[in-house]
Amino acid sequence: xxxxxxxxxxxxxxxxxxxxxxxxxxxxxxxxxxxxxxxxxxxxxxxxxxxxxxxxxxxxxxxxxxxxxxxxxxxxxxxxxxxxxxxxxxxxxxxxxxxxxxxxxxxxxxxxxxxxxxxxxxxxxxxxxxxxxxxxxxxxxxxxxxxxxxxxxxxxxxxxxxxxxxxxxxxxxxxxxxxxxxxxxxxxxxxxxxxxxxxxxxxxxxxxxxxxxxxxxxxxxxxxxxxxxxxxxxxxxxxxxxxxxxxxxxxx
Ligand SMILES: Nc1nc2c(ncn2[C@@H]2O[C@H](COP(=O)(O)OP(=O)(O)O)[C@@H](O)[C@H]2O)c(=O)[nH]1
Ligand SMILES: [Mg+2]
Numbered sequence: 001x002x003x004x005x006x007x008x009x010x011x012x013x014x015x016x017x018x019x020x021x022x023x024x025x026x027x028x029x030x031x032x033x034x035x036x037x038x039x040x041x042x043x044x045x046x047x048x049x050x051x052x053x054x055x056x057x058x059x060x061x062x063x064x065x066x067x068x069x070x071x072x073x074x075x076x077x078x079x080x081x082x083x084x085x086x087x088x089x090x091x092x093x094x095x096x097x098x099x100x101x102x103x104x105x106x107x108x109x110x111x112x113x114x115x116x117x118x119x120x121x122x123x124x125x126x127x128x129x130x131x132x133x134x135x136x137x138x139x140x141x142x143x144x145x146x147x148x149x150x151x152x153x154x155x156x157x158x159x160x161x162x163x164x165x166x167x168x169x170x171x172x173x174x175x176x177x178x179x180x181x182x183x184x185x186x187x188x189x190x191x192x193x194x195x196x197x198x199x200x201x202x203x204x205x206x207x208x209x210x211x212x213x214x215x216x217x218x219x220x221x222x223x224x225x226x227x228x229x230x231x232x233x234x235x236x237x238x239x240x241x242x243x244x245x246x247x248x249x250x251x252x
Contacts, residue, residue: 003030003105004084008071012092013041014206020050020057022098023090027105030088033078034059035071068157068210069181073171080167087161090116093204096158100199104160112165112192115151116158116199127203139219143183146223148230152196154183165192178215180222187226 005023009016016034023032036044038061047059060074072089079087086108090096100116107114118125119140125133136155143154157179169188176184186194 001085001105001108002083003027003086003088004075004079004082005030005032005088005090005101006072006075006079007032007034007090007092008068008075009034009036009039009043009047009092010066010210011039011041011043012207013039013043013046015092015094015204016043017046017050019092019094019098020047023101024054024056026098027088027101030101030105031056031058031084033075034092035062035075036060037062037066037071038064067177068179069174069176069184072181072185073174076161076166076171080163084163087163087166089157089159089161091157091204093207095201095204097200097202100158100197103197103199104158107195107197108160108162110193111195112162113186113189113194114160115153115156115194115196117151117153117156117196118199118201119152120196120198122198124198124200125203126200132203143180143219143223143226146230147183147187147226149183149186151186151194154186155179156199156201157182158199158201165189176218176222178212178218180215180219184222184226187229 005027020032023030034047036047036059038044044059044061047057051057051059060078062071062074076087086105088101088104090098096116104114104116140154143149174181174184174188
């Protein structure tokens with residue numbers, strides 16, 4: 001299986017310098033693509049220097065465009081066009097442990113999409129205060145209710161995708177820019193099989209979160225569009241959910 005690990009970045013120079021070698025350590029057969037939005041801290045130059053030493057590494061530096069969602073779409077389109085079979089995604093800030101990537105990849109043998117899930121079989125989040133945790137759990141419950149998605153952790157960006165599943169849909173129809181992109185992509189993928197793999201999430205130690213009022217407003221409003229699309233579909237299409245072996249099934 002030809003695998004691309006996709007990392008989107010904004011101002012992650014220090015993190016990305018450490019993360020790319022870690023990704024390649026855990027998934028040496030993978031290529032790594034970083035999609036950066038011309039970060040003022042020079043993230044793209046850091047990746048370019050890594051790319052000169054290792055042909056598995058590449059960077060797309062977008063000018064005049066910002067957004068988690070559109071950067072993800074750019075990377076996914078690249079993966080499809082370049083003939084990759086699988087795409088793994090993780091945040092640059094070490095919230096997602098690259099040591100878990102092989103689990104997400106091997107679960108793709110039996111699923112179209114795999115999700116590194118913070119909330120399957122318990123709650124595994126480090127260094128979040130209760131308010132932040134409740135916000136995340138609330139956001140998940142909210143989006144599940146409106147969209148009909150059946151995954152426990154719909155807003156996790158730690159994922160694996162079969163490229164064939166991504167290629168079947170119009171990625172350009174997804175206009176969300178913040179993390180609301182993540183449930184919207186699952187909704188758009190339709191009846192794909194999904195495995196949730198339990199992972200532990202750790203809040204970033206270096207750099208700053210890009211969570212903004214705009215991103216939060218989008219995350220509140222956007223699921224209503226999914227609710228409307230759900231009615232429009234006539235018959236609700238929700239991805240069948242399977243829990244990875246070893247994980248206790250909990251519905252929240
Ligand atoms: N290319 C790009 N990446 C972004 C943008 N906003 C966030 N990211 C990246 O998306 C990932 C998750 O963002 P982060 O700020 O950690 O979000 P949080 O974990 O929800 O606080 C990180 O790798 C960020 O650098 C953006 O506008 N463009
Ligand atoms: Mg983060």
